[in-house]
Amino acid sequence: MAKGILLVNLGSPDSPNPKDVKKYLGEFLMDERVIDLPVVARTLLVKGIILNTRPKASAAAYQKIWWEEGSPLIVLSERLQEKVQQKVDYPVALAMRYGSMTIKKGLQELVDQGCTEIKTIPLYPQFAMATTETIDVKVDELVAEHFPGVTITRTPAFYKREDYINVLSKSIGEVLNDLDYEHILFSYHGVPERHIRKSDITNGNCKMNGKCCFKKGSKQHEFCYRHQCEITTVNVAKKLGLKNGTYSTTFQSRLGFDPWLKPYTDRTIERMGKEGIKKMAIVTPAFVSDCLETLEEIAMEGEEIFHEMGGKEFTVIPCLNERDDFAEVLSSIVKEWATPETKTV
Numbered sequence: 001m002a003k004g005i006l007l008v009n010l011g012s013p014d015s016p017n018p019k020d021v022k023k024y025l026g027e028f029l030m031d032e033r034v035i036d037l038p039v040v041a042r043t044l045l046v047k048g049i050i051l052n053t054r055p056k057a058s059a060a061a062y063q064k065i066w067w068e069e070g071s072p073l074i075v076l077s078e079r080l081q082e083k084v085q086q087k088v089d090y091p092v093a094l095a096m097r098y099g100s101m102t103i104k105k106g107l108q109e110l111v112d113q114g115c116t117e118i119k120t121i122p123l124y125p126q127f128a129m130a131t132t133e134t135i136d137v138k139v140d141e142l143v144a145e146h147f148p149g150v151t152i153t154r155t156p157a158f159y160k161r162e163d164y165i166n167v168l169s170k171s172i173g174e175v176l177n178d179l180d181y182e183h184i185l186f187s188y189h190g191v192p193e194r195h196i197r198k199s200d201i202t203n204g205n206c207k208m209n210g211k212c213c214f215k216k217g218s219k220q221h222e223f224c225y226r227h228q229c230e231i232t233t234v235n236v237a238k239k240l241g242l243k244n245g246t247y248s249t250t251f252q253s254r255l256g257f258d259p260w261l262k263p264y265t266d267r268t269i270e271r272m273g274k275e276g277i278k279k280m281a282i283v284t285p286a287f288v289s290d291c292l293e294t295l296e297e298i299a300m301e302g303e304e305i306f307h308e309m310g311g312k313e314f315t316v317i318p319c320l321n322e323r324d325d326f327a328e329v330l331s332s333i334v335k336e337w338a339t340p341e342t343k344t345v
Ligand SMILES: C=CC1=C(C)c2cc3[nH]c(cc4nc(cc5[nH]c(cc1n2)c(C)c5CCC(=O)O)C(CCC(=O)O)=C4C)c(C)c3C=C
Pocket: 010, 011, 012, 013, 025, 034, 035, 054, 058, 071, 073, 124, 128, 130, 131, 189, 190, 191, 192, 225, 253, 255, 286, 287, 290, 291, 292, 293
């Protein structure tokens, strides 16, 4: 039995042109775990409205952040894959949940190298139906249909691993140590509140009032994106010794009219600017790789809002990207699976 590793990230369009962006958004938003409406309603919303209105604006945003080598998210994920490969003895492949670098191709690449036992690692520190779950389900479908001889081991969200928190804290500390700042925002990608309720395995325990997320020992936390984001912030704040009132958690990138997780990042930046905060920092721990949502929505739009409201210095902390110490965390996850006696955390 030969082992292999499949890292999986979200994906990007093939190019920042409206046609490719439309194709990519069509696949992404028709996923029932992303826009979780019944299929007819989802088709009407996505194909009837969103794909007729959004691709042009999205393409313009992608054009602002695109690199010569391609999409930042893809390029940074490839660099991370290379780093992890240098640290482990098994083949490491990279795939994207949406777009051309499909999970099927990633699995095939490993199977072609003789792998029959594959560890999938979604590149998301916190669990969400729209990220980890959709990858896990897609992998199972593909294996059942195309790779019946392959055994899959899933990787749960790694938000509370000590080594991950250490590396995230170090990456933030490296910026904050040399910075005069008044407030640091921990901005996570948002999801509709409905997604949190749907992932509630305790039948209604999640009250969406913030209290349940801090209750000790709840089984629900394993699938509560909100809890996992809040706890990521708490653990980093503890590690860095941040003082109460100097940091907070917010949620960005909402789409449509349903209520999404609050507080919203853009409104918080606006409020802080209005309240007289002059120097703020922002970190985006739901993203492993810098992407449209960090490079454009936060670093460009967020900064613009802050300046318009009177803010002066807006410092964006990079994602973990291809940091060596982050590749080390992923390689520890691999080693703990491949040789269970290697317990590093
Ligand atoms: C209903 C819509 C969406 C949900 C739910 C959602 C959850 C979610 N997304 C990420 C990570 C990323 N999202 C990115 C882009 C992006 N996300 C949505 C919609 C939902 N995301 C859209 C429409 C887009 C496209 C951009 C746009 O048109 O504004 C990206 C960036 C991809 C890139 O190519 O750079 C990432 C990464 C998470 C982690 C998440 C739930 C926790």
